[in-house]
Amino acid sequence: MSQDLLAEFVSAVPMPALMVDQTERIVAANTDATTLLGQNIQGRHFATILRQPQVIETIEQSLRNKGSSTTRHLSNDGAQDTTFEVQCRYMSEIAGGAVLAIFQDVTHLEQASQMRRDFVANVSHELRTPLTALMGFIETLQGPARDDEAARDRFLQIMMDEANRMNRLVGDLLSLNRVESEERVRPKNNLELTELLQSTLTSLRPLAEDASVTLSLNAPQDPVSLIGDSDQLRQVFTNLVENAIKYGSSGGIVDVVLTLSERDAAVRGPAARVQIIDQGPGIDVVHLPRLTERFYRADSHRSRQLGGTGLGLAIVKHIVNRHRGRLRVESELGQGATFTVILPYGAGEH
Structure with missing residues (x-):
């Protein structure tokens, strides 16, 4: 495949993409790749451009095994950290055998996953506080305050307040889930x-x-x-x-x-x-x-x-x-x- 045809092939990929040949140099890169990785990267050793060990190792593995592999590339677009899934595919008929590396932006998926983790952590924290209080008062009522009528009434009121707090939280969680599911319905x-x-x-x-x-x-x-x-x-x-x-x-x-x-x-x-x-x-x-x-x-x-x-x-x-x-x-x-x-x-x- 001629250099012009190779460049046209890589340019047709609708996301950042580059080609690495057996000499471990970048023989083609589309505009999205140069925007992500820098200008004038063609002809240079791929390790000096990518620099991230897991990406370098994945491309080397595809070149060595003449197979496919996937990894992550971490970057920053100036406003936020970004994550790309790098899919490497060995192509035996191009440039005497080369690896096509395609960078798919999965930042939104990472952010959604982080939001879910944060949400679970927050819910767990919000529930743990009243639950800890309830367990402590129950333990006290079963022990030292068993026969203390005044303390029992006071503790039971606090336990009721904590139970109401948990009930409000569960109610708001259910309400939030309901309004989110209906948000696109006019x-x-x-x-x-x-x-x-x-x-x-x-x-x-x-x-x-x-x-x-x-x-x-x-x-x-x-x-x-x-x-x-x-x-x-x-x-x-x-x-x-x-x-x-x-x-x-x-x-x-x-x-x-x-x-x-x-x-x-x-x-x-x-x-x-x-x-x-x-x-x-x-x-x-x-x-x-x-x-x-x-x-x-x-x-x-x-x-x-x-x-x-x-x-x-x-x-x-x-x-x-x-x-x-x-x-x-x-x-x-x-x-x-x-x-x-x-x-x-x-x-x-x-």
């Missing part, structure tokens, strides 16, 4: 948004009164009808208002403001904006980009004290995504926080 039912917000605030008023917080709704007089899942949107606003009551209670008031716009850049069309505004201590800006991550907490100790599972805002994000909407968070320390849910409205929602 809602089809009509709902009246103002009525839904009024109902949500009514159900949360006892919690607000206990925290000495006043709930206020500012919405248009005319009905605001849109297509959505009323149960899921109720869950969104319940979560956000409840958070505002718990974490922003020092401000004494939580405002819920519903406004309409003929064109909103966030959804590229008519939109209904629901803002949940508190006057509390606010959130440091360093936390804002990560608030919707599973189990991420800006204040872990306070969140656990208040019964938070660290999954609420992740659930909110997936529900808003299902409605083709957007979630925005604005806050500064000492300035309160504003959570804004932007939903397609009117002609723009179809």
